[in-house]
Amino acid sequence: MSKGIKVGDEVAITAKVRRRIAEDRVSVSIPSYGFPHSIVDRTSTLKKGQPIELTGDVLRVDEKTVTVNLSPPVTVDIGTVRLVTSYVLPARKKPLVDKLT
Secondary structure (H helix, E strand, O other): OHHHOOOOOEEEEEEEEEEEEEOOEEEEEOOOOOOOEEEEOOOOOOOOOOEEEEEEEEEEEOOOEEEEEOOOEEEEEHHHEEEEEOOOOOOOOOOOOOOOO
16 A cells, blocks of 8 residues: 555546547546546536546555445556545544443
8 A cells, every 4th residue: 555545535636538439528537547527517617638636535556456435436556546635534422331320
């Protein structure tokens, strides 16, 4: 697990716009992911070849790959993701064990 990426972290992937599919949808190419991926773009300012940043939560981490939730899960090389926010466990307000009486 290089780069300190773990399950629950929010990561970003830089993808390139391939083409506009519909008025509100754009096809993007994600590095090290062998399939096209489409996203919703209501701004209609994206053009072909322009980079766009996709963010999602990490679902699984292997030695060389990371699975990120981008609405459908996408598995990419660990070198293509960038850590945005690290997951922090919530703090306990009460102890797990009751006090002895």
